[in-house]
Amino acid sequence: MEHYTMNLNLKVWRQKNNSSKGAFKLYRVENISSEMSFLEMFDVLNEQLIHDGEEPIAFDHDCREGICGTCSMYINGKPHGPWQANTTCQLHMRAFKDGDTIVVEPWRAGAFPVIKDLMVDRSAFDRIIQAGGYISVNTGNAVDGNALPIAKDKADESFAAAMCIGCGACVAACKNSSAMLFLSAKVSHLALLPQGEPERKSRVMNMVAQMDKEGFGSCTNTGACEATCPKEISLTHIARLNKEYIFAGVTEK
Amino acid sequence: MTWKQVFTSSVGKKLVMGFTGIFLILFLIVHVGLNACIWAGDNGEMFNKAAHFMGATVVPRVLEIGLFAGFFLHIIQGYMLAAQNKAKRPVGYAVNYGNRGSKWYSRSMGILGSLILLFLIMHVYHFWTPSRLGGIGNVHELAAVEYNGREYHNLFLEMKMVFESPVVVILYIVACISLAYHLAHGFQSAFRTIGVHNKRYNMMLTALGNGFAIIVPLAFAMMPVSFYLGWV
Numbered sequence: 308m309e310h311y312t313m314n315l316n317l318k319v320w321r322q323k324n325n326s327s328k329g330a331f332k333l334y335r336v337e338n339i340s341s342e343m344s345f346l347e348m349f350d351v352l353n354e355q356l357i358h359d360g361e362e363p364i365a366f367d368h369d370c371r372e373g374i375c376g377t378c379s380m381y382i383n384g385k386p387h388g389p390w391q392a393n394t395t396c397q398l399h400m401r402a403f404k405d406g407d408t409i410v411v412e413p414w415r416a417g418a419f420p421v422i423k424d425l426m427v428d429r430s431a432f433d434r435i436i437q438a439g440g441y442i443s444v445n446t447g448n449a450v451d452g453n454a455l456p457i458a459k460d461k462a463d464e465s466f467a468a469a470m471c472i473g474c475g476a477c478v479a480a481c482k483n484s485s486a487m488l489f490l491s492a493k494v495s496h497l498a499l500l501p502q503g504e505p506e507r508k509s510r511v512m513n514m515v516a517q518m519d520k521e522g523f524g525s526c527t528n529t530g531a532c533e534a535t536c537p538k539e540i541s542l543t544h545i546a547r548l549n550k551e552y553i554f555a556g557v558t559e560k
Numbered sequence: 561m562t563w564k565q566v567f568t569s570s571v572g573k574k575l576v577m578g579f580t581g582i583f584l585i586l587f588l589i590v591h592v593g594l595n596a597c598i599w600a601g602d603n604g605e606m607f608n609k610a611a612h613f614m615g616a617t618v619v620p621r622v623l624e625i626g627l628f629a630g631f632f633l634h635i636i637q638g639y640m641l642a643a644q645n646k647a648k649r650p651v652g653y654a655v656n657y658g659n660r661g662s663k664w665y666s667r668s669m670g671i672l673g674s675l676i677l678l679f680l681i682m683h684v685y686h687f688w689t690p691s692r693l694g695g696i697g698n699v700h701e702l703a704a705v706e707y708n709g710r711e712y713h714n715l716f717l718e719m720k721m722v723f724e725s726p727v728v729v730i731l732y733i734v735a736c737i738s739l740a741y742h743l744a745h746g747f748q749s750a751f752r753t754i755g756v757h758n759k760r761y762n763m764m765l766t767a768l769g770n771g772f773a774i775i776v777p778l779a780f781a782m783m784p785v786s787f788y789l790g791w792v
């Protein structure tokens with residue numbers, strides 16, 4: 308695609324801290340290259356703000372290569388922007404045209420309180436993982452890779468679930484602010500493997516309990532999460548989580 | 561983990577929705593099948609006898625109690641869930657997410673359900689009260705009709721009278737459309753909720769659900785239309 312430059316109007320959510328009210332502010336950026344990433348465009352804007360003696364916009368980012376799950380911007384009504392299977396850091400400016408107005412908001416959910424500007428506190432996800440998203444093993448010598456036979460389709464499906472980077476876009480897109488796509492990816496990932504078997508029941512019960520404590524909503528299977536997920540985690544995992552939960556719920560003491 | 565916790569967690573509440581939803585779907589099958597007797601072309605004889613069986617036999621009467629309980633649970637839980645889910649996002653977005661990945665009716669189950677609820681109140685008043693409580697207080701009694709020397713309630717005649725009003729016919733059609741959309745999402749969603757995760761089954765259930773959501777409400781809608789247009 309041909310390289311081009313553009314001038315853009317940005318409507319960005321500014322909020323001083325968690326307890327202040329916050330509002331949109333309008334900015335203009337000029338000569339933005341179509342080859343820049345969305346975050347690089349924000350870097351340009353922040354340089355401009357610093358130069359003008361204004362407070363730069365706070366936003367989360369780390370790897371900038373679509374693997375860490377830190378970036379989080381709700382761009383023109385879509386978590387991670389208009390492209391499918393994509394993170395904000397991997398969104399490129401060629402997705403936009405000269406003269407566009409882009410609205411940028413933080414993830415919105417009671418369980419993801421705003422820290423500042425576009426940064427939200429996603430530690431609720433960490434606590435859900437801590438409630439059971441692991442296997443307990445005594446470390447020692449590495450086990451022989453072939454000691455535990457795993458069917459190829461199971462391994463593939465588990466791997467597809469393990470792709471979740473914990474970004475929270477599913478929660479941001481869901482009308483119920485449900486974390487079920489995230490949770491189901493974590494539960495499926497281990498439920499499909501023999502290593503996950505010993506803690507299979509307690510894992511799902513404890514992780515659901517923690518999710519509820521954090522204040523996420525109930526899943527109504529609308530499918531918005533799957534469509535926005537940068538790693539294309541399948542809605543099927545949610546149905547599997549439901550099954551895991553029923554079996555654990557009625558058979559656990 | 562007690563059973564109470566299992567059914568009151570965010571996943572458990574959905575289990576209640578899913579199970580009661582499937583129960584109500586089963587009820588719809590029985591209901592539409594019985595009512596289809598109006599088209600038997602015998603001026604309502606078969607229909608009146610079938611309705612008599614449902615009202616005068618012990619098993620359907622016991623199931624009827626279950627049906628009321630099922631509706632009650634589904635409606636109460638549905639509203640509670642809808643309210644709780646809404647409260648999970650205290651500050652909303654300036655730009656809405658829209659339709660990517662989800663259908664408008666999957667996001668409008670509460671509104672569609674409420675339309676069905678309004679209809680149900682009217683519907684119970686039209687048919688259930690006179691048929692079950694006729695003669696009590698000022699609820700009018702149904703006319704009687706005789707087949708082979710036995711007396712039956714003439715529910716068929718009652719339908720004919722109720723559906724003389726075009727307003728009622730239109731309200732019934734609107735309710736059937738709401739039901740169609742409620743089921744277009746609800747049917748397949750209920751099976752996902754209770755844990756069906758086999759991709760092939762999910763595909764089949766979605767297709768079956770779409771068919772069900774068209775055929776059953778259409779059959780229901782044709783009943784008032786048939787009476788109004790004098791087809792039966």
Ligand code: HEM
Pocket residue numbers: 525526527528574577578579580581582584585588634635638639641642669670672673674676677680742743745746747749750751753754
């Ligand atoms: C014959 C009547 C009805 C049938 C067959 C039916 C069926 C269903 C089914 C199958 C579901 C999906 C459950 C799931 O996603 O797990 C559902 C959901 C729902 N129903 Fe109904 N329903 C009926 C009447 C009603 C009524 C009268 C209301 C209420 C006021 C209602 C409110 C809801 C709501 C709010 C949901 C969504 C639940 C959620 O978002 O989790 N339904 N229904």
Ligand code: SF4
Pocket residue numbers: 470471472473474475476477478488489492535536537538539540
């Ligand atoms: S399921 Fe997808 S959208 Fe949700 S946290 Fe994981 S990667 Fe992000």
Ligand code: FES
Pocket residue numbers: 367368369370371372373374375376377378394395396397
């Ligand atoms: S910054 Fe790591 S995924 Fe975007």
